[in-house]
Amino acid sequence: MPKCTLNGKEIEVAEGTTIIEAYKKLEEDIAHYCWHPGLSVAGVCRLCMVKVEGNPRLQIACNTVVQDGMVISNQDDEVKEAVRWGLDFHLINHPLDCPVCDQAGECGLQDQYMKFGKYDPEMAERKVKKSKVVDLGKRVVLDSERCILCSRCVRFTEEVSKTNELGIFNRGDHSEIGTYSGKPLDNNYSLNTVDICPVGALTSRDFRFKQRVWFLNKKQSVCTGCSTGCNIDVYFNKEGVWRFKPAFNAEVNGHWMCDKGRDYYANLNPYETHVEGERKDKKVKRIPVRLLNGMKGSEMINSQDLAIEVGQRLKELGGEKVALVITGQQTSEELEAVTEFFAKDLNSKNVFYWVNNKENFDEFDGILKRGDENPNTKGALKTLEKFGLNQTWSQLTDGIEKGHIEMVLVLGPENQQVYPDFKTRVEELSKAKTLVWTTACLNESLDKSNVWQIPANTFVEKEGTFINHAGLEQKISFITDLVHNAFDGVELARLMRGDDLPEEERFKNSPYKRVNNEFTSIRGDL
Amino acid sequence: MFKLSPEGVEFVKSEVARYESKESAIIPALYRVQKENDNWVPNEAISELSQIMDIPEARINEVFHFYTMFNKEPVGKYHVQVCTNVACAMAGTREILKDLCDEHGVKVGEVTSDGRYCFQNVECLGSCGTAPMLQINQDKYNENLDIEKTKQLLKDLP
Amino acid sequence: MSLVKQPSSTSSWYLPGIFKGMLLTFFGKMLKNLFNKKDMITLNYPEEKYQYSPRFKGNHVLTVNKEGDIRCTACMLCATACPADCISIIASEDEDPTVEKYPISYEIDILRCVFCGMCEEACPVDAVRMGPEWQTPGVNGSQFVYDKEHLAYRPQLNGGKGIQSLCEDTERHNFGI
């Protein structure tokens, strides 16, 4: 274990650690662009300069391994001067379009210039013009002028996704990132290149111009796209959730996540925003996506009242005539609470497990994405095991067919897209006298007279635990409330049982306290 | 639409087998394409090479764009590459290049209307003792020139 | 800096002060204005209106570029700087890659606005200014939310043609900056 001194602080690091890793460990400031902990070392931005005592030349921290007794500093005047000029070299051909650039606010150039910049630019010559707004693929937009050629994205496609779509073409200051014309950047991990891009050269087609990043808050959660359970940062504000980005977790996902998982954020917002019309006459239209209140057939009803009514009806019918359907999409706590209500309170054995596409469960793309697109399959199985329940699906359908089962409560899947059999199951189950479906999103097939819909919370609006494919338990925390009248399974179980659910308790963690009569831009008549 | 000749495909395959890493064959393969396609490499050739050599297009494209000897656009029948580096510039090649361009009414790097010439300034070709010099396509060097000799040289081309 | 005088014993006698004021009102101003209408400093609003200097921080103006399109790039710095949170912008992609981003909706809630002028200061491209107009009439709530059309092309602004921005992107591009 070599020991070294960084900026006067002693630190012991593992054999083979580079100086920049030691700096990161100490949480000391060090400028860098091309180095990324998840990628190989390129050593091209030349910003992580450090002075190693006894070495006349400045060294780059990313390619120098710590050796015992090294005395390293980046507070030296020589180093500071080198970094100042290094930044200026990065900026001489960088356009002045921060106002338009989507990266502004989370841009490496902005951040590092504030810390290490020279503040008196001497470049008085014309900048190199390159191509702007190039679609590299469905999801990624390139602006070559902003690119500082750190090669992170190229290394990502070479080393992580192994798809090799990107390359740096030409040479000198005419170098440009690009794809070969016939082969766009369309792999399932392409948006990671946007995350690792330290500047605004690569931006996400989806997130582009929707929000400025400084309007957004972020909180950590777990992706529900598949059983891998990648850790994510959820970016949200008052208006809703705007994007997911991967959060580092060495045990689960490292630095990355897949594009499919990122797409899911749009299903969380109560409204979907559409831009309609031609160039000048573009209008914004908002279409509801989430179920906003309880529905009893086509009649709208307060969701709490509906939940209480459901509880009463279930109790009236009693054990044999009712059934519960669960999926791997709810948290372990929800599943347990509702199952307990059925197994203990109602004394029912009719708890059924709805599996979506079992045949794909063992698929794995070798990076992150798994075939089992439920975040909590293991949790569901564990719950059934705990209560000793092992009913088969045919028992349910038989029961409905024969009229033994009159009322079915379905904890509907939050992500309906990964349930290709959604419609057929609704058809099947709605043969029962009453079908109660808790759902987060609207779905046409649920619009039936005997189907009661209870709005459910999505994973950003609840706390709980997901158990991933490897059996790792991951806690998710409450992030923001989006649909006021929705509950999670735990709350539903309490309401059905007849317990109180005080308002204050429900929204105790809400970052935005909802105040009546709030001014908004669409105020209408006074 | 360019397509490599069967012999060309054979050549590329043999080059892939020739070197320890198959990527080493990219440069010889691109030379072959250039030879078969009037001295320049069309973009679609990259995907063909990618299929033959089983190397991602981006890797081949990177190499293709990095080296100056692969022409990205048509360069006429005679690609006249005039060295304008130190020794040759001192010997007056810049004036020769300007003269040639003016005479044919083209700018540096443009192909003449009859498709015969393209005049291009290039960096040192390693013939400084015999400056001024130029190279036509990838043939032997023409050395110890002056304006008259150069014009005669171009006239004598078939 | 002017000092505030502490009340002295004489100033606690109110009546002399009141009479002093009355004298000024009747003889100093009223009689003067009765016989010399020209120098009268009050206006018969709303028939007469005062013209403020162009630097007055009144109602907002969105400037236009040479083509007459809105200059705003939807960078949202004004919305960020606004202490009253009265600006709401929705940005969209422009087909022209040199423009790239423009607002499809730019709304100012003028009743929330405190006319501090921060938006003007924050704007990097001289797209939003505060003009000399100061009246904000309206008959219902929605009329106090000014949209893009009103902010840039209301008749008061060059007869609906809009006010030219001083900061043109085309120049920047021509200089290769």
Added chain:
Amino acid sequence: MPESKLLTEHYHKDEYRGLQGYKANGGYQVIEKAFKMDPQKIIEEVLNSGLRGRGGAGFPTGRKWSFLPDNGEPRYLLCNADEGEPCTFKDRMMMERAPHQLIEGMVISAFAIKSHKSYIYVRGEYTESVEILREAIKEAYDAGYLGKNILGSGFDHDMDVYAGAGAYICGEETGMISSLEGKKGQPKLKPPFPAVKGYLGKPTIVNNVETLAAVVPIIKDGADAYKKFGTEKSTGTKLFSVSGDVQKPGNYEVPLGMPLRELIELAGGMKPSRTLKAVIPGGTSAPVLNKEEAEKATMDYECLAEMGSMLGSGAVTIIDDTRCMVDMLHVITHFYHHESCGQCTPCREGTGWLNKIVNSIVEGRGRLQDIDTLCKVADHMKGKTICALSDAAALPVLSFVPKFRSEFEFYIREGRSKVKGTRYAEMHA
């Protein structure tokens, strides 16, 4: 001091190109001697001879060879014939006049470092050299100087020629390795050095054409005989490519340590009625010497280093009083801007910046503060990048500008050249 033709003795004979002619003039005899020696002994002999890399950096060849790790991995010998340094044309002559000399030198070197595969990386523009080398290698294979069990010694060696495709940076050893691996010719991060991890991650030795050829006379007559030439620290002979304003430009093989004056005399002296103004002693990346320095300089590694310049590849460019230094620098900065590989930021952006500033000056748009900016930019490009191209681009600026500052100031103030009296048109597009 006359020429000392250790390598180039028979270069004037046309038959020397072919195997027969080469053998008739004493070729392929040293190889037999070498095979009887212990490989370690050959390395020692080369180390003793004081032979330094002739490509530019001047690193002792024997030392380089001794860095190879003993881990049983296959080793590669690469001959760097990507002669890109402007004004250098010695390697081309060596390959075209005496290809077998190079092959012989390479087989001996390969035997010494126990390498069984070697490549000659020739720059793409040298189509003639490539053809001649391919022909020579074929002859050598047929005559048993290459291939399996060479001359019954039990030593196998294969050799191939690889043509580059036009990139100055491939003359840098790791750049060349990248290019040979079929990637862009971008230099690799060091450490690891090529002697440890080079071509395809295997230990690799990269030597210049002249260096490898010089192994032949060293083994032939021994290190001591070789050391008789040159100075104490810069031993042996060196080919100098003399170009520019001299009467007889060309390659001259002289012992190191020869005064620059004499070298100019050897090349026919200055043109009539012209006087010396400056000399670039080692290719354009070497800092320029002004007249006073040039008259004192001797052509060896130490003297030039002392003067703040370097011997480099031995390309001596003589500049006389009719040349405008602003224009010369313009050509040089354009070259480095064109050749920067684009990997490291200071070089990628800096070379472009330098070229743009000089361009502005040449076009008459210069400002006086540009002179300082030039120096500052160049100063901060130095020593900050993976390879030495950034330094190579900075050093000319840092020597041209201070040494000929008055010319630059005159050009900026008057908008025309002090020497020529006119402004340069944009003919160097």
